[in-house]
Amino acid sequence: MADVARDAGVSVASVSNYLNKRPYMSADMARRVAASIERLGYQVNSSARTLRSGRTGLIKLMIPDLRQPYFSELAEDVLDRARAHGYGVIVESTTNSRERELDGIRAMGTNMADGLILSPLLMRSDDVAVLDGDYPLVMLGERLFGVDAPHVIIGNRSGAADATAHLLAAGATRIMVVGAALEERGETSSGLLRTRGHLEALRAHGVASDLDLLVGTEGWGSRDGALAVERALNRGLRFDAVLALNDALAWGVLRGLREHGVDVPGDVRVVGFDDVSESSYMSPSLTTVDPNRPEVARLAVESIVRQIEAGGRAPAMRVEAGHALRTRESSPAS
Amino acid sequence: MADVARDAGVSVASVSNYLNKRPYMSADMARRVAASIERLGYQVNSSARTLRSGRTGLIKLMIPDLRQPYFSELAEDVLDRARAHGYGVIVESTTNSRERELDGIRAMGTNMADGLILSPLLMRSDDVAVLDGDYPLVMLGERLFGVDAPHVIIGNRSGAADATAHLLAAGATRIMVVGAALEERGETSSGLLRTRGHLEALRAHGVASDLDLLVGTEGWGSRDGALAVERALNRGLRFDAVLALNDALAWGVLRGLREHGVDVPGDVRVVGFDDVSESSYMSPSLTTVDPNRPEVARLAVESIVRQIEAGGRAPAMRVEAGHALRTRESSPAS
């Protein structure tokens, strides 16, 4: 920078002013500085800028697993919005490890990033203390409401309820829920919330629920969905519809049913959750709940940027992204 | 840090020594420093460390699109290997924009990251100059060999050749290639290389190639695959096998065929490329070329880390990750 200043015959401060687009600069000086920068091929050293200004220009995004299409698509959306605001993104996948999740959060103390967008999966409510701090933070999903920071929530309950209502309207009487989760010591999770939404819808429609139809899975991948169907069919479980709690599970369900000669939607209707892009191209194409991922990303990034600019964490609040049922072949509108 | 030094009754230099695990420290001092750090909850400020040491502890990963399962799985693998070496990863998706690709590369001049792992998509050979520099760099894929840096290549040609040989052995005579690319002013691309591998295999087996069977697509998503089949069928193209140049295309192909009542593998066999995890759970499950993604990630990260530790870019060289055909239902072993 000193070189540029010398070359342009101005002070380093003026170069800094130019770089940071500060007002009150003669057009002439701006021109000269610009020319010198160009000639010398100067580029700011971001570490120095960071040390002095306290800003890294980086947002940290922590998600459970990039291999889940839902999260990779979300990450892409976040990258996109962040770039629009001039920020880079450090992506961290917690790979379903609670320790990694906690470590990643603790690392915020080293000022590697200006803010954190966190989609927690395994943290427990007694872990929320690690999130204490004044750095900008946005929580994604509906977990951990004890945290005093903005939450961008998705319609887990209402989305699942809509999906269930849709199946009931189509005449389903026995809906198997794949990926279902039941109350676990006060913790919330997408699975739990979606399951709950489903049960609420059943109740609202006066349909009795059958615990046998709530099928838990180890993970939330296609493999788990296929396995769940396999096992259900083998033990003679009767069902005329499946609500898979995410699309990857639903793909596996479609495959599992197909393998057993069960026609979709003829014999069994299937609905997923997430509206991952490939779901339109399954055969049959998948009816699913669209949680409006781009909106989630937009709200999250905007909040984090606002907090960064304001210089600290914003108080707890909830914004919801809205959702919609995408009706396709696996469970056409009745 | 000064606080810690004061609290422990030592100099800041000793604290720094402790932090950086330098040798020659009395066990007693180490203990005291550790205790003070613990008590004060001290965490190093990475910007200051970076400014002074010139190392960010960050690797930049540039890929075309996180929504492509191939790239999100690759990114996850890279994240994993990088973490194993103590590095964080700044992910940048170039979203199929050449300008963005170039901008991202230029930003390396600001020392935001210690090294760059680049999977180029749209750069042209006349753009390679932007990659000039001494910073650690690893190129992914088989493009841009003019760049003087290590390349981790995948078996595009040989993988496609194997897939083709497999189809021919199964009795296929007319193989439609979906996503095919032909020579374009000296540029290489995965599509081109895979197409070339296919043609080579045809030739090796004495099978005439029919240009009509080389079908280009706009993108490489399921949608493009489904459209390609749709159009081929509509214009009466005859084929008894499909080589889709990536799995997402293949999924679309499976759907397209299914919609038209074409049985897979009975009427038409289908093979993909990438062995993305969900491909095992399509119905039928997809035969595909496994490019050994984890190995690609491992080689890339190890090379970049080695370069970072050596303090600069390594000379051009090629390491290949190896590949294997995964035979599944869409084209069983004959």
Place this chain on the structure above:
DNA sequence: CTGAAAGCGCTAACAA
């Protein structure tokens, strides 16, 4: 083995 001190390159008061 430990401490003192000189910057890394930049930004932001403050002065001019």
Place this chain on the structure above:
DNA sequence: TTGTTAGCGCTTTCAG
């Protein structure tokens, strides 16, 4: 409007 200058918090010689 532009210039001077004091650090940001750490690492790293170099002395002791």
